[in-house]
Amino acid sequence: MSKLSATLQKQLLQSTAKTRVTDLAAQHVFDAATVSRDLQHCLTFFNNQGLQTGDYLMLGLPNSYQFYITYLAALITGLTITAVDPQIPNNEAHQLLAKQTYAAVIFADDTHFSTPEPHLRLSINPELATSHYWQRQSINHHQPTNCVPTENSLAIYMYTSGTTGTPKAVGLTHAQLLAAIQNIIAGHQLTAADRTYLCLPLFHINAQVISLLATTVSGGQLVIAPKFSASQFWATVQTAQITWVSLAPTIINILLKKAPQYAINHHLRFIRSASAPLAITTARQFEKTFQVPLIESYGMTEAASQICANPLQHRKLGSVGVPLGLDLKIVAADHSTLPANQMGEIAIRGANVITAYQNSLGNTDFDQGWLITGDLGYQDSEGYVFINGRQKDVINRGGEKLSPTEVENILLALPFVEQVCVTGQPDPILGERVSAYIILTNHSTDAQQLEAYHQAIIEHCQHNLSRFKQPEIIHFVQALPSGPTGKVKRHQLTDFNLQEVAHYG
CATH class of the missing domain: 3.40.50.12780 (ANL, N-terminal domain)
Structure with a gap:
């Protein structure tokens, strides 16, 4: 056994x-x-x-x-x-x-x-x-076996x-x-x-x-x-005396923007965040509002869900923490190991990590026992890992490379933005232009209010992003394609019914 x-x-x-x-x-x-x-x-x-x-x-x-x-x-x-x-x-x-x-x-x-x-x-x-x-x-087993x-x-x-x-x-x-x-x-x-x-x-x-x-x-x-219910979450945490919860950034953002008006008395040691990057501004505001530590982590199905997590006693906001029980390194395009603080692709190996896919698809992602994850990031001198999106999601605007995750985090800092997905829209001259799909917290369809939101987004990005990273196309939509934990499926944007409310750019 x-x-x-x-x-x-x-x-x-x-x-x-x-x-x-x-x-x-x-x-x-x-x-x-x-x-x-x-x-x-x-x-x-x-x-x-x-x-x-x-x-x-x-x-x-x-x-x-x-x-x-x-x-x-x-x-x-x-x-x-x-x-x-x-x-x-x-x-x-x-x-x-x-x-x-x-x-x-x-x-x-x-x-x-x-x-x-x-x-x-x-x-x-x-x-x-x-x-x-x-x-x-x-399947026809005639008799039970031992x-x-x-x-x-x-x-x-x-x-x-x-x-x-x-x-x-x-x-x-x-x-x-x-x-x-x-x-x-x-x-x-x-x-x-x-x-x-x-x-x-x-x-x-x-x-x-x-x-x-x-x-x-x-x-x-x-x-x-x-299922998750924003209206029932804090009541359940209080009455059931919950000590920890595993959530996704989308849910954390919803809880923050729908915070109850009453004081919350909880027994939470921490809330764990995974499945997608968590914006630093969101994490700081959440911890301040609810007085509970947010433990950002990083995992994937190929590693049975966990790769890194922030230690309870020493968290770094913006980082997914340190490798837990496995080996991790940052590699260049030729899979050579990169030094601390240098951006590259994350590679892992360990007792919880698969060594091949079952249907042989993607087995070129393995190199001498290491799984090349496709995630971009770096590791600082203390071993903390910082993720900057996926290799295949990088937007190339006229030769300038940028991570959509960085732009999304900036946009999520705006109080009227509930959810956002940034992607590269094909452009005959630049190759790609930065395009943002945004769901508003109030789901407004009023033209005057949408114009005000658009102007606020432009000004916010001008103050917080380099020129080539600023969204040139902005879509206000009612829905985005998402997975079971709320993580947006970027590759399905073109085939999904976005229910567009307004379009700028």
Whole structure:
């Protein structure tokens, strides 16, 4: 049995009175004894259905206690999990089913996903709604086996966002996943006394590893929300006595701009920010407003979610922190190592980092055991890492190179800007021109007010950016293409319905 499976079993199959999980949607609290009973029920069910180590499971349950039990039982059994959006469109689900042979597919009763195979009903807890369980006919295990997962068994199988074309398949082993969990626990000093508020989507690697698994292995308590709610966030943090939360910069910005008018009494040790760069001005204002440390971090699916994080006792705003439990270096175009404070591409290797993609796409990103991430940045003399966007996102305006992230951070400092995406718009003379897509906090459509906002943006950028970095084209839009954590999908801008309100430039 793998160390991950053994660790989960030891932690979960212990009958005590301690609360382990609170499901806010179900309005139910589950103690360790109930978790142990339901987990064993699910393990037995998987075994009776002939599911075994190495089988692939597509899991499309919403954030819930059901997801928690099913996910952990699958890991202990040795199933390879592909977690997907519970509301995934039929065509996308069937595309995934065509790429990989899945032994089972689990979705909630109210899902719109359909499959021709017969289904069995899986009841995890009689007080909760049941879910459907489909066993695909292409897999036919006649009898349960005694096969158990090893360190090299695949635990998670996910696809990257595919920013450069066809998504790459990432397979994380039990050993890689456990290494990441241990790095997170050590870096954030997690203990059994901690309570985390899980409000990011569980089909994303961040919520699965950072919140669910790190909390479970460290013995802490989980408070699971069906999704993020700005109106409910602080009330839940207070009443549930939450000690830490993993969020995304988009959510942090929303919380800041919708701060409650009452005093907040919380027990937060820190809020963790990941998935996209966090503007320094936002971080400073957030810490001042809510009196809670913001721990900016950096990760990717290929590293089981975590690469760097700021130490709790010594944070540097603007930095994603120091490497935790892995090796990191900055490399030039020829992959030679660059000295401190010199900009280049970030390369990583470690026990939690994959060494190849499962579908062979992107395997040129590996060099002698190092994964060349595609992220641009530098490392200062103290080892802190600063990120300046992605190599493929760099805008080339007449030979002048600039990072869209830098421009976005400047624009987010404006109080009327809720969300922004900066990209290079093709230009026959300059090659590219800087173009900004902006969602306003008040979603105004008034022409006079939009003109005032436009002028304020121009003046703000003139005071804070070099001439070649200043946006020449400004779009006020109602929506931007974004992923599960709110990170804008820059490459989908041209195909997305932006619902443009006004256009300048």
